[in-house]
Amino acid sequence: MWFSPDEIKTKALQKLVFKNGNKLEAKIVELLYEFFESNEVQEISVVPQDILNMLNRMFRQLNFSRNDVRTILKDKWKLEPQKNGLTYIRYDIDYSGNFCENNAVRRYFKISKNFILEKYVDLLN
Numbered sequence: 001m002w003f004s005p006d007e008i009k010t011k012a013l014q015k016l017v018f019k020n021g022n023k024l025e026a027k028i029v030e031l032l033y034e035f036f037e038s039n040e041v042q043e044i045s046v047v048p049q050d051i052l053n054m055l056n057r058m059f060r061q062l063n064f065s066r067n068d069v070r071t072i073l074k075d076k077w078k079l080e081p082q083k084n085g086l087t088y089i090r091y092d093i094d095y096s097g098n099f100c101e102n103n104a105v106r107r108y109f110k111i112s113k114n115f116i117l118e119k120y121v122d123l124l125n
Helices: 011-021 023-038 048-058 066-076 113-124
Strands: 043-046 086-093 099-106 109-112
């Protein structure tokens, strides 16, 4: 028997693929969800190194690279970086576990709160 992808793509299959597919993506979603819950902003500007630094502070023993994070942002989430290096507010996690901010200049990605909330709901369901 032959089935088209639309016929076998169910909610349960999507959940299984998401949870077993990429642990790094799940950690990024969890990190950014925590960020949006603790800060009253609707959008965050990040570069892959910022996410990697925050992940290493929040979760121990992660063996991922900047390119792994970039692949998720560009290929999987279809986000595009800024065309030029621009000033943005860079967030990091201090040793007490709070988010701190400072200014930086790089080609950053913008991630909205609604986008992360949708990903987080997919992660939980």
